[in-house]
Amino acid sequence: MTTAIEFRDVTKCYGNVRAVDGVRLQIEAGEFFAMLGPSGSGKTTCLRLIAGFEAPDSGQILLDDNAVTALPPYERDVNTVFQDYALFPHMTVLENVAYGLRVRKVSRAEQQRRALEMLALVKLDAMAPRRPHQLSGGQRQRVSLARALINQPRVLLLDEPLGALDLKLREEMQIELKNLQRRLGITFVFVTHDQGEALSMADRIAVFDRGRIEQLDTPRGLYTRPNTAFVAKFVGGANVIEGALAQRLAGGASHDAPAFAVRAENILLGDVRNSAATDVMRCEGTIVDVQYHGAASRYQVRLSSGELLTAAAPDSIHQAHWRVDSAVSLSWSRDAVMPLQAAAASNST
Amino acid sequence: MRFERRPSTDGNGQPVRSSNAAARPSLFIRVAAFAGLAFMHLPVLVIVLYAFTTDDRTYAFPPPGLTLHWFDVAFARSDIWAAMRLSLRVAALATLCSIILGSLTALAMSRSRFRAKESITFLLILPLALPGIVTGIALLTAIKFASIDPGFWTIVAGHTTFCIVIVYNNVVARLRRLPPSWIEASMDLGADGWQTFRYIVLPQMATALLAGGMLAFALSFDEIIVTLFTAGHERTLPIWFFNELFRPRDRPVTNVVAVVVMVVTFIPILLAYSLTRSADERN
Numbered sequence: 001m002t003t004a005i006e007f008r009d010v011t012k013c014y015g016n017v018r019a020v021d022g023v024r025l026q027i028e029a030g031e032f033f034a035m036l037g038p039s040g041s042g043k044t045t046c047l048r049l050i051a052g053f054e055a056p057d058s059g060q061i062l063l064d065d066n067a068v069t070a071l072p073p074y075e076r077d078v079n080t081v082f083q084d085y086a087l088f089p090h091m092t093v094l095e096n097v098a099y100g101l102r103v104r105k106v107s108r109a110e111q112q113r114r115a116l117e118m119l120a121l122v123k124l125d126a127m128a129p130r131r132p133h134q135l136s137g138g139q140r141q142r143v144s145l146a147r148a149l150i151n152q153p154r155v156l157l158l159d160e161p162l163g164a165l166d167l168k169l170r171e172e173m174q175i176e177l178k179n180l181q182r183r184l185g186i187t188f189v190f191v192t193h194d195q196g197e198a199l200s201m202a203d204r205i206a207v208f209d210r211g212r213i214e215q216l217d218t219p220r221g222l223y224t225r226p227n228t229a230f231v232a233k234f235v236g237g238a239n240v241i242e243g244a245l246a247q248r249l250a251g252g253a254s255h256d257a258p259a260f261a262v263r264a265e266n267i268l269l270g271d272v273r274n275s276a277a278t279d280v281m282r283c284e285g286t287i288v289d290v291q292y293h294g295a296a297s298r299y300q301v302r303l304s305s306g307e308l309l310t311a312a313a314p315d316s317i318h319q320a321h322w323r324v325d326s327a328v329s330l331s332w333s334r335d336a337v338m339p340l341q342a343a344a345a346s347n348s349t
Numbered sequence: 350m351r352f353e354r355r356p357s358t359d360g361n362g363q364p365v366r367s368s369n370a371a372a373r374p375s376l377f378i379r380v381a382a383f384a385g386l387a388f389m390h391l392p393v394l395v396i397v398l399y400a401f402t403t404d405d406r407t408y409a410f411p412p413p414g415l416t417l418h419w420f421d422v423a424f425a426r427s428d429i430w431a432a433m434r435l436s437l438r439v440a441a442l443a444t445l446c447s448i449i450l451g452s453l454t455a456l457a458m459s460r461s462r463f464r465a466k467e468s469i470t471f472l473l474i475l476p477l478a479l480p481g482i483v484t485g486i487a488l489l490t491a492i493k494f495a496s497i498d499p500g501f502w503t504i505v506a507g508h509t510t511f512c513i514v515i516v517y518n519n520v521v522a523r524l525r526r527l528p529p530s531w532i533e534a535s536m537d538l539g540a541d542g543w544q545t546f547r548y549i550v551l552p553q554m555a556t557a558l559l560a561g562g563m564l565a566f567a568l569s570f571d572e573i574i575v576t577l578f579t580a581g582h583e584r585t586l587p588i589w590f591f592n593e594l595f596r597p598r599d600r601p602v603t604n605v606v607a608v609v610v611m612v613v614t615f616i617p618i619l620l621a622y623s624l625t626r627s628a629d630e631r632n
């Protein structure tokens with residue numbers, strides 16, 4: 001595999017905000033790569049650095065092993081699908097899609113032919129003569145996809161491309177985008193704050209927090225082996241147990257784990273008097289909230305030591321007396337424990 | 350006076366649209382509104398009416414009779430034609446200069462961010478707010494100081510000072526509404542700076558440019574105060590009017606010329622208005 005994009009200790013500041021803080025990463029050619037993180041964590045800035053709309057304060061960006069840090073956007077073999085689509089309102093759909101060819105002085109007939117081809121690829125050839133404002137949100141999204149793909153870039157950058165669509169359309173587009181990427185073999189860099197979207201679509205995910213990469217891993221790796229408390233909470237909303245409680249639960253275990261995480265679905269809810277087996281961690285508390293989700297319910301439990309944990313149980317094992325204010329015990333197998341690094345995590349690759 | 354000719358978009362570039370309230374205004378408000386309109390526009394109608402009167406000295410009402418005679422008289426007078434030609438040439442040239450300078454300034458100001466931006470913006474708008482008499486004296490002093498003979502070019506320069514502002518205001522309001530992502534998308538697709546300007550920015554500001562230019566033209570065409578200070582011996586149409594007021598003969602001729610001027614300035618203003626409005630609706 002070859003490296004399509006490389007960040008070498010890239011930092012970008014706005015005033016005294018470090019939007020991107022010493023990021024080091026490599027994206028393989030043909031990969032579906034997701035940048036995941038809460039709002040303001042620096043994902044968009046990373047994309048803009050790749051596209052060339054921003055220049056890093058320090059560090060280097062390489063595309064196909066060539067430094068592009070000093071190249072303007074129009075000299076980079078990269079195209080972008082913008083969050084607001086950024087379609088040109090004074091051009092028809094066809095002209096929008098053909099724009100990338102027009103500025104490269106491709107003949108009119110060729111422009112027309114290839115633009116129609118791209119529109120057919122996103123199933124919008126019938127809309128060619130329309131104006132962008134005559135299209136629905138989902139259709140605009142596809143036009144902007146077709147426009148970005150017409151120059152056959154090596155890399156396609158997508159900034160929260162599905163954020164403005166409703167749930168059903170979003171799920172359809174997730175599948176369609178994934179298929180398209182597989183068919184074209186283009187490297188996709190996909191920015192999202194939706195962990196479900198990242199987990200279901202990406203080959204690898206970089207989790208961002210405050211301009212740094214907290215963890216870079218496959219979706220399964222992130223979910224089953226989160227490195228830090230932040231990742232454990234952000235991806236899948238795991239319970240993070242630290243400090244005195246972690247010490248007590250770990251007991252005289254082999255290593256003194258400073259912190260660990262447990263997923264809600266791995267926590268077994270039980271009545272207090274149940275005794276426990278030895279390979280199980282166990283604590284007690286009071287239910288403060290029950291959320292019914294159909295197939296499963298989520299119980300928020302306040303421990304006597306003050307921590308709040310969430311347990312998820314399938315509806316089949318729900319007990320009528322598990323209500324707010326009832327005392328319950330929580331237990332989980334030691335296999336379900338995911339050890340975490342201490343707070344200040346280093347960038348992993 | 351000059352402020353009343355400002356373009357139809359407000360400072361934020363938002364189209365001013367009346368809400369379509371179901372409630373009709375009360376009778377009193379409606380009568381008051383019509384009275385206000387009549388107060389503003391009846392004098393104009395009077396001017397038009399007396400362009401056709403058979404009485405050449407007084408403004409007796411009603412006019413004793415109606416005639417097209419004064420149009421013949423006006424069209425035969427070479428001094429009117431000369432003044433008209435001069436005014437048209439000045440307005441055309443001042444408009445051209447202000448379109449070029451005003452839009453370049455707007456592009457520069459909307460692209461850059463620097464500390465003195467606020468003060469520079471203020472300096473740019475100032476000529477519009479400054480009383481014409483101050484501009485006039487300032488220009489005259491400058492002309493004398495540089496020992497230039499006042500004439501055609503000094504009038505053009507004087508008019509350009511405030512026409513630039515009109516174009517600048519129009520264009521800057523439009524550029525402010527131009528999403529930066531459009532420019533980025535264009536560059537992303539391979540267009541360099543010039544292509545992006547040509548294919549994206551220019552089409553987006555074209556109507557604003559045209560509207561600003563038309564308003565500038567109308568403004569220059571009937572400007573008198575600054576002109577008086579910068580004209581030297583040249584006589585633009587407004588100066589011709591001014592002189593004609595002191596001559597009692599052939600009075601309806603001035604009315605005829607006034608009607609022509611009204612038409613000449615009104616058409617571009619109406620066009621500018623409809624252009625900015627349709628562009629606002631499209632976006």
Ligand SMILES: Nc1ncnc2c1ncn2[C@@H]1O[C@H](COP(=O)(O)OP(=O)(O)O)[C@@H](O)[C@H]1O
Nearest residue numbers: 014017019037038039040041042043044045046
């Ligand atoms: N043009 C800018 N000017 C100033 N601050 C900015 C700018 N762009 C981004 N930032 C700041 O940089 C940080 C990262 O922003 P961004 O990359 O947009 O995050 P994300 O896309 O993950 O939501 C935020 O704190 C944001 O406020």
Ligand SMILES: [Mg+2]
Nearest residue numbers: 040043044045
């Ligand atoms: Mg963002």
